[in-house]
Amino acid sequence: MSxxxxxxxxxxxxxxxxxxxxxxxxxxxxxxxxxxxxxxxGYPAEITxxxxxxxxxxxxxxxxxxxVTGVGGHPNGGDDILWLFYYANGTPMVCKYDxxxxxxxxxxxxxxxxWHSLLPYFDRIVAGTWWEIFGFKxxxxxxxxxxxxxxxxxRTQKTSIxxxxxxxxxxxxxxxxxxxxxxxxxxxxxxxxxxxxLTNNRYIRYNIKDNRAETGPTTIDDDTxxxxxxx
Numbered sequence: 746m747s748x749x750x751x752x753x754x755x756x757x758x759x760x761x762x763x764x765x766x767x768x769x770x771x772x773x774x775x776x777x778x779x780x781x782x783x784x785x786x787g788y789p790a791e792i793t794x795x796x797x798x799x800x801x802x803x804x805x806x807x808x809x810x811x812x813v814t815g816v817g818g819h820p821n822g823g824d825d826i827l828w829l830f831y832y833a834n835g836t837p838m839v840c841k842y843d844x845x846x847x848x849x850x851x852x853x854x855x856x857x858x859x860w861h862s863l864l865p866y867f868d869r870i871v872a873g874t875w876w877e878i879f880g881f882k883x884x885x886x887x888x889x890x891x892x893x894x895x896x897x898x899x900r901t902q903k904t905s906i907x908x909x910x911x912x913x914x915x916x917x918x919x920x921x922x923x924x925x926x927x928x929x930x931x932x933x934x935x936x937x938x939x940x941x942x943l944t945n946n947r948y949i950r951y952n953i954k955d956n957r958a959e960t961g962p963t964t965i966d967d968d969t970x971x972x973x974x975x976x
Contacts, residue, residue, distance in 0.1 A: 747974055749946055749965060754928035755810040756874070759825040759844035764928050764940075766973065767792070769805050775973060779930055784972030798849040800840045806832040808867070809887075809926065811874045812844065828860065830867070837867045862902045863887070866895055872927035876953060877937060888941070892921040916958025917941065917949060929953070946974070 751770045757763040763785075764777040773789035774797075792801050810829040825844040832838065837855035842848070855864050863870065866889065873887035873895075887895040889906075894914065897904045907913060909921040923943040930938045939951040942965070949961030963969055 749942065749974065750925070750944075752926060752942075753807050753809060754872075754926045754940070754942060755827060755829070756812045756929050756931070757825075757827070757844060758812050758814060758931065759847075762930070764930065767804050767807055769807060772804060774804075777970065777973060782971060784970075788972070789975060798842075799852065800829060800842065800849050803829075803831045803833060803838070803840070808832070809870055809872050811885075811929070813875050830855070830860075830863075830870070837864060859899075862897060862904050863895075866904070866906065869893070870895070871924055872941070874927065874929040874939060877931065888924050888927055890922075890924070914951075914958075915956065916961070917951065920947075920949065920962060923947075 753767045753769070755765050757765055762779045764779065766775045766777065768774065768789060772792050774792055775788040776785045778785055790796070792804050794801050808830050810827060812825055812827045814825050827842040827844055829840040829842060830837070831840065839853050839855050839858050839860055840849060841851040843850045855861060855867060866887070869889040869891060870887045871890050873885060876884040876886045883899040885897040885899060887897065889895065892909050893906050894909055895904055895906045909918055911918045920943050925942045925944060927939055927941040930940060937953040939953055941949040941951055943949065943962055946965040947962035948965055950959050952959045965974060967974070
């Protein structure tokens with residue numbers, strides 16, 4: 746069995762809920778259908794200008810990404826926007842990808858974007874997501890490569906960084922230095938999960954609403970993530 750290493754996972758909310766996995770070393774990606782609980786037929790596929798537009802040239806430098814609905818999209822809301830954060834010639838950048846139209850609609854220097862408050866932490870962030878719980882519509886959380894997490898309020902642009910502890914992230918503490926990437930599954934009716942992928946083909950399912958790890962570390966294999974690992 747091959748080992749998952751240099752990859753980034755992002756959520757896809759337009760249409761059927763999916764998780765996209767970008768494998769940077771091979772310049773390929775897979776689409777995992779959450780409803781069907783398996784990778785779609787024909788994947789992994791090569792990343793090209795035909796399927797990812799102008800962003801395709803930057804996948805090797807992708808750091809993290811996440812999707813929001815009605816935040817930074819159409820003024821009337823409702824747009825599912827995937828934000829992809831990467832380097833271009835050493836400069837932190839962000840790509841705005843409209844999932845409803847399946848195309849790139851903007852690229853920005855991070856310092857000139859809606860997400861400019863993340864710039865001081867850019868080198869450290871490995872994953873982020875919209876922390877959708879009641880009363881916190883504008884809260885985003887990010888995990889770093891050195892055992893910390895960042896709270897970011899999109900409306901006020903305020904950030905704070907704190908260590909991952911048993912109190913702040915119950916169940917994640919022992920694995921805080923093994924995080925490769927993480928991605929949200931907002932499909933369940935009552936719960937929303939944050940899948941945190943670790944080294945050595947392991948992952949943790951983290952319940953966002955209850956703020957605790959429900960399972961893990963669990964082995965990533967053809968039973969837990971059918972079709973994700975290609976031999």
